[in-house]
Amino acid sequence: MASAAADYSDEPLTPAGRLFVQPQMNQIIHCAVGFKNPINIDSIKSHLKSSLLLSHPRFSSLMVRDSQGLEHWRKIPQVDLDLDRHVIVVPNPIITASHFDHDTAVNDYLADLSTSSGLSAEKPMWEVHLLMAHNCAIFRIHHALGDGVSLMSLFLASCRGAEDEEKMPTLASGKRNRVNGEKGWWALLIGFVGMLWFSLIFVVEFVLRCLWVCDRKTEISGGDGVELWPRKLATARFRLQDMKLVKKAVPNATINDVLFGVISSGLSRYLDHRTTNALPEGLQITGIAMVNLREQPGLQELSDLMKSNSGSSWGNKFGMLLLPIYYHKRSGTDPLAYLKIAKVMIDRKKRSLEAYFSYKIGYFVMTYLGAKLAAWLNYRIVCNTSFTISNILGPQEEIILGGNPITYLRVNSSSLPHALTMHMISYAERADMQILVAKDIIPDPAFLAKCFEEALLDMKEAAAAINRT
Structure with missing residues (x-):
């Protein structure tokens, strides 16, 4: 992890966030997004630049440690954010015995990522891997940035309905049944x-x-x-x-x-x-x-x-x-x-x-x-x-990202x-x-x-x- 003395603008990680950067519990969330049409790299980068993702301070902050070893978020100017370091293009089919099966190939890639060396703290702790041959984008986001509810909300705020591109995605209500409906x-x-x-x-x-x-x-x-x-x-x-x-x-x-x-x-x-x-x-x-x-x-x-x-x-x-x-x-x-x-x-x-x-x-x-x-x-x-x-x-309902219809959403972690x-x-x-x-x-x-x-x-x-x- 990067080391630096915290200044007045640094924000400490939450206790839960600190847990996820410890070596024993270091966790990265992987969200695989399948697209109906071939991926346009320039379109993806353009969409990222204008998306709510980059306007959120966590996605343009470095994780640093102060002299006591406590972790902090340090905001960097958005103009200094180099998208080429975050968008990783995988142009060829993934080498696997079943690479003609797109789902299996993507799963093989995700399985390898789950035991990889993780995300560098020399840049904000997220990446997008574009598997061009499989029409799939894999968002890698460190768990210290947020939990599944936070990250899913942020992702869906950047999407629109497939049938009405002016409409935000609608979500299931998530209502919880009362275990005991009696009163008194x-x-x-x-x-x-x-x-x-x-x-x-x-x-x-x-x-x-x-x-x-x-x-x-x-x-x-x-x-x-x-x-x-x-x-x-x-x-x-x-x-x-x-x-x-x-x-x-x-x-x-x-x-x-x-x-x-x-x-x-x-x-x-x-x-x-x-x-x-x-x-x-x-x-x-x-x-x-x-x-x-x-x-x-x-x-x-x-x-x-x-x-x-x-x-x-x-x-x-x-x-x-x-x-x-x-x-x-x-x-x-x-x-x-x-x-x-x-x-x-x-x-x-x-x-x-x-x-x-x-x-x-x-x-x-x-x-x-x-x-x-x-x-x-x-x-x-x-x-x-x-x-x-x-x-x-x-x-x-079905949604689109950057004008490209999404065919599936799948999530796993390291x-x-x-x-x-x-x-x-x-x-x-x-x-x-x-x-x-x-x-x-x-x-x-x-x-x-x-x-x-x-x-x-x-x-x-x-x-x-x-x-x-």
Whole structure:
């Protein structure tokens, strides 16, 4: 990282931002944007120059360290921003055995980026890689600049609707169902007691996970040092209409409930295929999920995110949840049982303060006990669990960027000690989940993706049968 003495114009990194520049937790977000038409390099550069991205101070600031080693953002004049250092053109097809398959070629490139040396602090910490042969742009943005909600809002503010180029993209509402819709003091008392009880249980579990409690080793387990292992990447594709049909089969279920049911069912299928020694029925496999903690649910308006004093302010504002799934043998299991179990578990998590606790304790440790301890605790909780999952709401309709229609949006990040990380984003009634794996542990991510896709289709058939009766 660059080193310099902070001056009056420098702005300190937030505690969460400081966490993401520590060597153990150094994270870069990769957003792959597929285009319908060939990429025009000059058009992309021109669009970047006039976009909100470059008007945001984080994207024209260097990360520097002062004499005490504390990180700061140092603004540089926009005229000094050299786009040629940020826009990287890859003119030829990516060298791979399957380079005629555009999706596979792009995923191979992203897998290599996930274990690369990262972004240089000698320039603002973002890049755009243009894969010319595959009509794909890959935005590489350091996590210290912002979380998924912030960055998605900024990206979509630079896009327009495909059918009406004067119209901003519309986003799903992200409304959260009430777990208990009853009113009255008795219902409020029960809800308050439930919140305290579940918060106590989950917070204690969270602390124990940071220290020593660990998942049993399975065929998908990672661990200390696995973040350095080579990666493979595959894409699981879902229709949002299918997920909506499934959620209607279970009262008050959400898309997130369906997603977690699909993951539970898909991993059980995969472990049935890969495991040589029988796993115990009901074995817990614990995942980590990131939860947006801004006051408004879902994606925020960019104008709110840009206000430093706003409750929806820009940056990294998310908590962490431990989300357990349970292995079940595939034979004789009702496909919707995975959804029902997931819904009960997630409803309890929503009633607790686990996500807020994880954010506040992380803020406290980073601020008062130091970045090294905070990074160590976060690293330990990743080592002691089995996978990472995130889900971001995207635009409901097709959109264009710089006059070029977008065919897909996909997101993943640089590698973690987990051997399995999954990031899903919705776009125009579709949802793509990027499955990043340590290839020496999970050599067949395309098969794992198929397990997830088939799990949703089985749930859809079961839901359709219920609707017919």
